[in-house]
Amino acid sequence: MSRCLLVLGAGSGIGQALLQLAVEQGWQAVGVSRQARPATLAADIVWQQLQYQQDDLQSLEQALAGICQQYQPQLLFICHGLLQLAAVKAEKTIRQLDVAAAGQSWWVNYLVPLLHLKAMWPYLLQQPCKVLVLSAKVGSITDNQLGGWYSYRAAKAALNMAVKTAAIELQRQQKNTLLVTVHPGTTDTALAAPFTKNLAAGQLQTPAATALRLWQVAENLTAKDHGALLNWDGRRLPY
Numbered sequence: 001m002s003r004c005l006l007v008l009g010a011g012s013g014i015g016q017a018l019l020q021l022a023v024e025q026g027w028q029a030v031g032v033s034r035q036a037r038p039a040t041l042a043a044d045i046v047w048q049q050l051q052y053q054q055d056d057l058q059s060l061e062q063a064l065a066g067i068c069q070q071y072q073p074q075l076l077f078i079c080h081g082l083l084q085l086a087a088v089k090a091e092k093t094i095r096q097l098d099v100a101a102a103g104q105s106w107w108v109n110y111l112v113p114l115l116h117l118k119a120m121w122p123y124l125l126q127q128p129c130k131v132l133v134l135s136a137k138v139g140s141i142t143d144n145q146l147g148g149w150y151s152y153r154a155a156k157a158a159l160n161m162a163v164k165t166a167a168i169e170l171q172r173q174q175k176n177t178l179l180v181t182v183h184p185g186t187t188d189t190a191l192a193a194p195f196t197k198n199l200a201a202g203q204l205q206t207p208a209a210t211a212l213r214l215w216q217v218a219e220n221l222t223a224k225d226h227g228a229l230l231n232w233d234g235r236r237l238p239y
Contacts, residue, residue, distance in 0.1 A: 004028040004071050008064075008116050009079035010047070011035035014134065014184055017211035018077055019045050025215075030071050032064070046071070061119040068123035075218055078116055078133040082108035083152050091150045102151040109155035114162050117179075128176035130221050132214065133163050135181035135229060142238035160229050160239055167227030178221050184210050185232040 005022040007015045010031025016038060022029035023042050030046040037047040048067060052060040083090050088101040113133050124131065138149060139156025160181050167179045187210040205213070213232045220234055229237045 002026065002028045003075070004030060004073040006067070006071060006073035006076045007031045007079060008077070009033065009081075009112075009134075011038070012079045012081065013207040014187055014210055014214070015077065015079040016041060017207035018079070018214065021208070021211045021215055022075075027075075028071065030067065030073065032067060057115060060115065064116060064119035065122060068120050068127075072127060074127075074129050076120070076129060076131045077214070077218075078113045078131070080108055080112045080116075081134060081136070083149075088151075090148070090152055092148050094150060097150055105151035106155045106158070109152060110158045110162070113159060114166075117163070117166060124170060124177050124179075125174045128174065129178075130218050131177065131179045132218055132221075133159065133179070133181045134184055135159050135163075137183040137231070137237060140229065140238055157239075164227045164229075164239070171226060175223070178223065178226050180221065180225055180227065181229045182214060182217060183229070183231050183237060184214055 005018065005027050007018050007030070009015050010019060011033035015031065015033070019029040019031050020042060023044060028046070029042075029044075030048065031041075032048045032050050034049065034051055036049060041047065048063075050060070050063050052063075082088060082105055088104050089096055089098070091097055117131070117133070120131075136152070136156045137143060138153050139160050141157055144153065163179060163181045170177055170179055185205055187205050187207055210232065217230060217232065217234050225236075229239060231237050
């Protein structure tokens with residue numbers, strides 16, 4: 001049986017690139033997204049379009065649990081992220097803080113990844129695997145020297161804490177499953193597009209380049225990394 005990669009939030013630029021890379025590496029690739037299958041994906045990538053509402057989370061848990069049991073992935077990436085949309089702004093000042101927009105940011109950046117982790121928890125306890133949750137360096141409280149982006153920073157900081165807490169719980173029951181958060185680096189995707197104009201040369205990566213770097217992080221994960229916030233090069237970042 002070939003090894004399997006499962007990507008949640010597979011409609012993202014990084015998620016799609018990870019699926020393409022898995023196929024190139026000879027893995028079975030399974031993507032789960034609320035979006036329809038992108039036309040550019042390789043034909044042998046399995047695509048599961050999963051629709052759910054905030055008031056119907058039981059169906060989400062059942063669906064993800066079934067997908068895990070069906071495909072038995074050895075590597076999982078959770079790739080959800082929202083920085084700015086029409087109604088959600090990356091706040092430059094606290095005066096721009098909006099309750100509805102902040103709630104949407106927290107839903108996508110913190111609660112959805114955590115709910116996905118909860119849904120897969122029974123599988124993680126029975127099947128040793130590696131789980132990488134995409135976070136952001138700006139979620140590091142220690143590293144915050146610029147301010148701004150209140151909702152996004154806070155949601156990613158909460159995600160880092162929640163994954164660390166889950167890693168501690170997981171270690172008590174299944175020591176062979178590794179769980180980390182990872183900063184993927186600035187990538188040429190819709191999430192980063194409004195903020196790339198003044199980047200230094202070489203800082204902006206293609207989705208394919210980011211996927212390769214994340215794949216290498218996954219390959220090199222060891223027990224000492226469990227629960228950590230890692231950079232795209234595998235270096236440990238401060239909380």
